[in-house]
Amino acid sequence: MAGLYFDELEVGQVFKHALHRTVxxxxxxxxxxxxxxxxxxxxxxxxxxxxxxxGQRMVNSGFTLGLMVGISVxxxxxxxxxxNLGWDEVRFPAPVFHGDTLRIETEVAELRDSKSRPNAGIVTFIHRAYNQNDVLVAQCKRSGLQLKSPAASG
Structure with missing residues (x-):
């Protein structure tokens, strides 16, 4: 399994995802x-x-958002x-064009235990997408319900 359990995440942890994608x-x-x-x-x-x-077509921002989050998974x-519980503060500070190569970083912004599910916690990620010139082209906060490891869930 590639993903991490809730209790394996730490606030401030940053993932620099190895997968890059040319749009x-x-x-x-x-x-x-x-x-x-x-x-x-x-x-x-x-x-x-x-x-x-x-002076040229811009890539649909919905695609950019989906790609940014998808690469993080x-x-x-x-x-x-x-x-997935929601996306907040979705921003596109610069356009994406055909031929741009995007790289993604994800930061763990917040962790809290679920009140209704003892085997899970709520994690808030901040995802950021940069083009080949290191220009920030997209950012969002994403909250998700994440499993705790079997040892931590009791």
């Missing part, structure tokens, strides 16, 4: 199609070149998560 045009177009998002900012190159400050919650 492709196909990623962006397929995500927009699957989510029925026809925004010209994601799909219309001519419009973006002539009418936007960026292998090191943090794979096999130990019970449920």
């Amino acid at each position: 492709t045009e196909t990623d962006n177009v397929m995500f927009c199609a699957m989510t029925h998002n026809p925004a010209r900012l994601h799909l219309d190159e001519k419009y973006c070149q002539e009418e936007t400050e960026f 292998g090191d943090t919650t794979l096999g130990t998560a019970i449920a």
Whole structure:
């Protein structure tokens, strides 16, 4: 099992995930199609070149959020998560473009025992995505219900 149990996590712990991902045009177009998002900012190159400050299509931020959290799973919650409880403070301070390579860092921000489940705790992660130029392109807080190790759950 790749993920960590609740009691194996520490506040302030930082994961620099080894998996990096170059975002492709196909990623962006397929995500927009699957989510029925026809925004010209994601799909219309001519419009973006002539009418936007960026001069090119931007990757759908929903894809960026999903990729950022998804890359974190292998090191943090794979096999130990019970449920995702929510995403807060989702921010996209800079755009992502086709061809950008993203790297992800995850910080453990808060830990607390679950009041209703003695075998679990609630963890709050801060996920951050950076492009190949070390520019922060996405950040969010994510709370999850995480299993405690069998030894810690009693």
